[in-house]
Amino acid sequence: MKLNLNNSAVPTRENRLGSITGYVGDLNDLVDQSRNGTLKNRERCFSQSSGCLSGCAIGMVAAIRDVAVIYHAPSGCTLYTTILGDQLATRINTSYDTHLVGTDMNESDTVFGALDSVRDIVYKVKKQYNPKAIFIASSCVTGVIGEDIDSVVEELDEEFDIPVIAIHCEGFKSRIWASGFDIGDHAVLQHLVKPPVEKRNVINFKNFFESERPQITELFAKLGVTPQFLYANSTVEELSHLSESLATVCICGTLGTYLGNGLEELYGVPYVRTINPMGMAGFDAWFREIGRIIGKEPEVEALLQEERDKYLPEIERLKPELEGLTAVIGMGPGYTYEVARVLQELGIKVVWAAAWHYDYKYDNNEVPPALDYLQNTSPNNIELSVADQQNFEIMNILKQYNPDLYFSRHPGSTVWAIKHGISAVYVADEYMIFGYKGTLNFIRNILDTVRNRSFETNLAKRTKTPYTDWWYDQENHIMMV
Ligand code: SF4
Structure with a gap:
């Protein structure tokens, strides 16, 4: 990619990566169309509500320790962004002092603009909380009326002794909420990361909630390196050194593509592009690539053997009970194809996989590794769809395929499957299937389910769903024009 750090706005995924939210077909077709560049978005004639990229953008930077985020938006938008903030607050391991402040735009602000109030709020926030950096984020309303938050940022960035940074996250810009991850990364790359002074034995690790911080710290210590988790719990000072790390890795390709490719392009920090460390094959491939990049291949082999000795016998003992189960998956694209691979590794047949969007290439112009891998290894040509969490489509698919299990990373989707009498596994935590240990826990979780x-049976008997038989009888799962 060609990163433009002179502009505070980031091209959306639709424009930058050709990402789509409407597709129905199968694995071979999707990968082939991605490779030959013919993949096109298909529009729906009906669409439910979806997510907003501001939650992802603000969620990223609000995870940094001791900063303030001022969201120039009506209160409804601000409430939406606190959802991710809440999750961060409950999951991260140590306390931190970050503040999210909404400007509570009203009708008058919408007509006449409210940059003076924004300026006042920035002064008050600086005085009251003394943050290490201040982010000013825009919303649909500020975008529509053309509020020039860049001018306030420029003025105050010069005046203050801390960075003041614009976050352009108007929700209408993109249907793909993952564009918000790129917006957060862009702000960090543009304003917080400094050019390298000396190399450090650190690996940048882009993840969401760092719930496996102790395990990963211990595994990395065996290779003589320290993980720098991003962004939860990171400090502004730590972020300034990202350019000095040995490599960048991520728990999810959708989450990591902008920062990983950006650090590689700007500072030559290698970005590890393999399938994700979920399941056994993913864990092996991911660690082996890290070992190759940092010159620790023998140490990696020893680490992998240790993990296999510890967990593989029990995995092999339990696996036969999963053999032949069928599954439907509905998740973000960074997980859909990875979880499909893991389920196949465990002997479960994936009959349908839906992704909430699809990046047909990442920022290095290549098809996501998970798709490549799946096409080469999948025993069946999986039926696929791309839907920005259009729940009604998922319910139709579940009704028609009646799988043994539904896997989703979004509770709003999982609960509806259960109401239809289908057992669902909520793959909530990003590390739920991390490596051999995570795979064993995942198997136990599936078996419990x-x-x-x-x-599920009792709930379904007592639940009347809002969908009619007409909809369940439609063989076209997707309402495409
Ligand atoms: S920024 Fe726009 S899309 Fe996002 S919550 Fe506000 S109004 Fe909705």
Whole structure:
């Protein structure tokens, strides 16, 4: 990619990566169309509500320790962005002092603009909280009326002794909420990362909630390196050194592409592009590539053997009980194809996989590694769709395929499957299937779910869903024009 750090706005995923939110077909077709550049978005004639990229953009930077984020938006938008903030607050391991402040735009602000109030709020926030950096984020309303937050940022960045940074996250810009991850990364690359002074034995690790911080710190220590988790719990000072790290890795390709490719392009920090460390094959491939980049291949082989000795016998003992189960998956694209691979590794047949969007290439212009890998290894040509969490489509698919299990990373989707009587596994935590240990826990979780289905059965008997038989009978799962 060609990173433009002179502009505070980031091209959306639709423009930069050709990302889509509407597709129905199969694995071979999707990968082939991605490779030959013929993939096109298909529009729906009906669409439910979806997510907003501001939650992802603000969620990223609000995870940095001791900063303030001022969201120039009506209160409804601000409330939406606190959802991710809440998750951060409950999951991260140490306390931090970050503040999210909404400007509570009203009708008058919408007509006449409110940059003076924004300026006042920035002064008050600086005085009251003494943050290490201040981010000023825009919303749909500020975008529509053309509020020039860049001018306030420029003025105050010069005046203050801390960075003041614009975050252009108007929700209408993109249907793909993951564009918000790139917006957060862009702000960090543009304003916080400094050119390298000396190399450090650190690996940048882009993730969401760092719930496996102790395990990963311990595994990396065996290779003589320290992980720098991003962004939860990181400090402004730590971020300034990202250019000095040995490599960048991520838990999810959708989350990591902008920062990983950006650090490589700007400062030559290698970005590890393999399948993700989920399941056994992913863990092996990911660690081996890290070992190759940092010159620690023998140490990596020893680490992998240790993990296999510890967990593989029990994995092999339990696996036969999963053999032949069928599954539907509905997740973000960084997980859909990775989880499909893991399920196949465990003997589960994936009958349908839906991704909430699809980046047909990442920022290095290549098809995501998970798709490549899946096409080469999948025993069946999986039916696929791309839907920005259009739940009604998922319910139709579940009704028609009646799988043994539904896997989703979004609770709003999982609960509806359960109401239809289908056992669902909520793959909530990003590390739920991390490596051999995570795979074993994941198997146990699946077995707990399928061994006793009374909850789903009883709930379905007592639930009237809002969908009609007409919709369930439609063989076209996707309402495309
Ligand atoms: S920024 Fe726009 S899309 Fe996002 S919550 Fe506000 S109004 Fe909705």
